Amino acid sequence: MITLGTLVVALDLLGTFVFGLSGGTVAVRRGLDIFGVLVLAGAAALAGGVVRDVLLGATPPAALDDRRYLLVALGAALTAFLFHPVVNRLLKPVMVLDALGLGLFAVTGCRKALEHGLDPLASVLLGVLSAVGGGALRDLLVTEVPRVLREEIYALAALVGAAVVVAGQGLGLAEGPVLIAGVVAASGLRIVSVLRNWSAPRSPWS
Amino acid sequence: MITLGTLVVALDLLGTFVFGLSGGTVAVRRGLDIFGVLVLAGAAALAGGVVRDVLLGATPPAALDDRRYLLVALGAALTAFLFHPVVNRLLKPVMVLDALGLGLFAVTGCRKALEHGLDPLASVLLGVLSAVGGGALRDLLVTEVPRVLREEIYALAALVGAAVVVAGQGLGLAEGPVLIAGVVAASGLRIVSVLRNWSAPRSPWS
């Protein structure tokens, strides 16, 4: 029987792994060496959660306090380093991994904020920040404009996932299914929007 | 009758709005979509205050804890998105908005640091950090060298505004007028220096 606590940690570690894989894959594509792969995978995997925990005042952050996060990030880096062709055979792997991490961290970040007593609006924002932080640092470190700015439906997808968590709590629904629904909503919206080329409105003046 | 507490919050929210407007305007000029505008406006509006509060250990930061900051940042983003030509008709709007935010955050950041018991020198530095943080993140996110580095009299203007606050407190002057004098000094110095093309010394060896 999976408890709720186990589910939340599992989602968070899974987000750490897929973001780490996205960072490691970007690093290999750029021809970085093993240490560059470790750094970029670590930044992508851990930065979002670190930002979340620092903003909540929950220091030291889980990434430092709970050894599993580090080991998972390390595993993601080594997987990207050693099995690059396998990862690369996925359809648009960086996009898909990044979308999964986005949904997972939006949901776990929002939930942790609610647990710490932040109000719903602030909790949604913290979910979005946790979700976009790791990917933004990954992209900035290789001096690319982060995809949260370049890409259509991205911050919105994270926001939808976090909003599902807030709404589910407000309606008193069972938390486990709500968390999974949030991940599916956020990651699904992100992936579908890329594959279908959905675009968001631009300012009529731009 | 305006109390001092009201004045400080009003200055801080005004800084949030004008920095948000500067971020939103940069985003519209770059042709980003509505979510990119929200992200860049939010980053410019809130990052300086978040850095300030995290460094003071005042977590969660006001940007998350007090709903008005989020709403003001959102309003700035929507204003930039919808009324870009109006904003753009201002003289050098990004520069002017950025200069106003610079002065407002230098003053409120320095005051908050003094309140938390930091010594005068550290309080001035924290004022400067709050003032330059949001604009620096805005510029980094679109991979531009932040104007704190590119531009002459910028960090200096923030430093002057913060120093006015410290000096006013040291001299026991009425705090309301001192805060406003600090904003006028910092923002004014910044704007005049751009319009008159003042420049700071370069290393004789550069």
Next chain:
Amino acid sequence: MITLGTLVVALDLLGTFVFGLSGGTVAVRRGLDIFGVLVLAGAAALAGGVVRDVLLGATPPAALDDRRYLLVALGAALTAFLFHPVVNRLLKPVMVLDALGLGLFAVTGCRKALEHGLDPLASVLLGVLSAVGGGALRDLLVTEVPRVLREEIYALAALVGAAVVVAGQGLGLAEGPVLIAGVVAASGLRIVSVLRNWSAPRSPWS
């Protein structure tokens, strides 16, 4: 007689100075004005320690709480500004200064983490973060890919220095010599690896 506490602060301030000098030298080379030199020197000198202290929840960070850090960073900026040719006559000055700062901060950061009760693995990671944080911010501010990603043996050198500290504590060795050995190991490995052009393995697939 030098006490251990004095030695640790001395190493930390020395790291602050050499990182500040590296930031100031980069700024002068780029033709930035005096305020740009101050900002880049300050960012390089102080960011690593600030990240370390924020992650440990030790706020306000030493860089704000202890005036010596600010004064040392200021001194480094002015030295770079005024004596650029002297600094520049050193062999690859930015690399050497950066390597020294890397070793010094890896060691003091790891030690501070152990003192705060983090486990060995997390303490090594925090040492690495303190060591690479200042240089990464310096490089990002001028929109360069940070050398922690560009360069071979860099994060590894910091990791070796931090590991020496953890191992020394585990073996119960006298702390003073262990700290110095860690600095020598990290900075030495970094410098030798650049001079000898050592390279780290790349992914067979990159």
